Amino acid sequence: MPETPEDLSNEIQDLLQQAVLKSYPNPERKGCPGEHVVREVAARLRPIQDEPWEHVSHCSPCFKEFLELRQVAMAARKRLVRRNRLVLASVVMVAGIGGVVFWTGGTRLPAPPTTVAAVINVDLRPFGPARSEVEAAPQSKPLAATLDRKAVRLVLSLPVGSDEGKYEVRVMDSELHAVMTNTASTAFADHVATLSVAFDFSRLAAGSYVLGVHGPDGSWRTYPVAIR
Numbered sequence: 001m002p003e004t005p006e007d008l009s010n011e012i013q014d015l016l017q018q019a020v021l022k023s024y025p026n027p028e029r030k031g032c033p034g035e036h037v038v039r040e041v042a043a044r045l046r047p048i049q050d051e052p053w054e055h056v057s058h059c060s061p062c063f064k065e066f067l068e069l070r071q072v073a074m075a076a077r078k079r080l081v082r083r084n085r086l087v088l089a090s091v092v093m094v095a096g097i098g099g100v101v102f103w104t105g106g107t108r109l110p111a112p113p114t115t116v117a118a119v120i121n122v123d124l125r126p127f128g129p130a131r132s133e134v135e136a137a138p139q140s141k142p143l144a145a146t147l148d149r150k151a152v153r154l155v156l157s158l159p160v161g162s163d164e165g166k167y168e169v170r171v172m173d174s175e176l177h178a179v180m181t182n183t184a185s186t187a188f189a190d191h192v193a194t195l196s197v198a199f200d201f202s203r204l205a206a207g208s209y210v211l212g213v214h215g216p217d218g219s220w221r222t223y224p225v226a227i228r
Ligand SMILES: [Zn+2]
Pocket: 026, 029, 030, 031, 032, 033, 055, 056, 059, 060, 061, 062, 063
């Protein structure tokens, strides 16, 4: 007796596969598209009900080849997934009979790691041109951004007139001690110089901070930010 819906769907899948393997004997291999086509069908990440699939699911010898190639393709993909620590796609096993196609999860893969940080655009252009001295009392200026306590990629749009080159970006506490630093080189988007820097704000306590941007010409510019 199947104990879970998953066991049941695996059981149904097995029964369907056995049925397809027996129901369409084609000893003369009439209309068989050839191994390269079956291989292509077996390598698919998603079901496509096209002509090759119609044939493969209605020809026992081709379906047998399909199952074998599918296993090879899935094993190769699993190795790749392990190597890259990335889930390329959830692998789906397919079995079809009588025009009805069942799709069930064939392989259980680990959940994808959360490597993609949210992109936060922070426009520093309204805060004026870069200056060459460290400014006093940055907290008295309006907030440049309110940031959530999580891993993010900050894309900073620099004020007009900012130099091209390598910048250092610091997150400083209210006493202007750096708590995080990162570096980035300017990139241009629509003629605006931008810096893209990754920060993991989940490690910081919520509160008032200062974003310091240190330009290639030695200039410092500071912007108050809040982390919540
Ligand atoms: Zn065939």
